Amino acid sequence: MKNKEFFYLQYNKINWQNQEKTKINALVNNHIIQNIILKNKRQSIKIFDIGFGIGFFMKMLSEALTRSYNEITLAGCEPSKKNYDYFIERNSLKKLETYNKTFQEIKTSKKFDFITAIYVFPHFTLEDLDSIAKKINSMLETAGKFILVVANEKYLKGKLRDKRDLFIEKNTFRWNGKEYWEVLHYSDIPEIGKVIDYNREESFYIDLFEKYNFRLAERKNLDDKGFICTVFVFEKK
Numbered sequence: 001m002k003n004k005e006f007f008y009l010q011y012n013k014i015n016w017q018n019q020e021k022t023k024i025n026a027l028v029n030n031h032i033i034q035n036i037i038l039k040n041k042r043q044s045i046k047i048f049d050i051g052f053g054i055g056f057f058m059k060m061l062s063e064a065l066t067r068s069y070n071e072i073t074l075a076g077c078e079p080s081k082k083n084y085d086y087f088i089e090r091n092s093l094k095k096l097e098t099y100n101k102t103f104q105e106i107k108t109s110k111k112f113d114f115i116t117a118i119y120v121f122p123h124f125t126l127e128d129l130d131s132i133a134k135k136i137n138s139m140l141e142t143a144g145k146f147i148l149v150v151a152n153e154k155y156l157k158g159k160l161r162d163k164r165d166l167f168i169e170k171n172t173f174r175w176n177g178k179e180y181w182e183v184l185h186y187s188d189i190p191e192i193g194k195v196i197d198y199n200r201e202e203s204f205y206i207d208l209f210e211k212y213n214f215r216l217a218e219r220k221n222l223d224d225k226g227f228i229c230t231v232f233v234f235e236k237k
């Protein structure tokens with residue numbers, strides 16, 4: 001798709017703010033906080049959330065972190081003005097560093113212990129993924145972790161087989177000498193609306209992050225009210 005802005009501008013037409021009502025992703029967020037982030041036992045912690053939406057994860061995170069850490073740096077970016085303003089107008093979190101920008105536009109020399117991307121990679125086009133993986137590496141401390149959440153590949157295949165009206169197109173592409181597939185499709189989110197996503201073969205993400213000096217530390221499927229995702233934890237070598 002040529003119009004890259006489409007992927008965040010589409011949030012103007014849907015009601016992502018209803019996430020506060022439906023609590024979609026709360027189970028995944030809780031898993032990330034309790035089983036991955038809070039396992040890091042130190043005095044201070046620095047986290048960057050890519051594409052924070054209405055800040056639902058940031059708020060959950062902030063509540064959990066205040067109980068366990070003395071020094072907390074929470075940062076993130078969100079290019080949709082509608083989502084960004086919704087969060088900024090309602091948020092009371094202190095010491096927050098937010099950018100109303102795409103991740104591609106972020107320029108920082110700061111390093112983080114964790115970077116999270118919860119259902120955001122399906123909004124990146126293929127041509128940007130090498131530079132995005134490289135940037136994530138440069139923004140992490142050594143042994144820092146990148147947490148990637150995408151729709152589970154098998155679940156998605158089944159869903160697009162049963163609901164043909166959600167399917168748009170499937171492409172194959174060559175990257176680093178190997179062939180992979182990606183599928184462009186609608187995701188129909190209850191009480192929120194339909195968004196268009198690019199989902200890719202899971203092995204592609206493993207190969208992509210291995211190329212940029214990460215090792216796969218963990219891979220887990222989670223079922224959130226019938227919607228299955230894959231959570232990858234990549235550790236910077």
Ligand SMILES: C[S@@+](CC[C@H](N)C(=O)[O-])C[C@H]1O[C@@H](n2cnc3c(N)ncnc32)[C@H](O)[C@@H]1O
Nearest residue numbers: 007008051052053080083102103118119120123
């Ligand atoms: C499915 S929502 C998920 C929001 C949030 N991570 C959550 O779990 O609630 C995807 C978000 O990615 C944002 N997004 C789209 N393109 C982006 C880009 N290039 N850089 C950063 N975020 C982007 C969208 O505006 C949207 O808010």
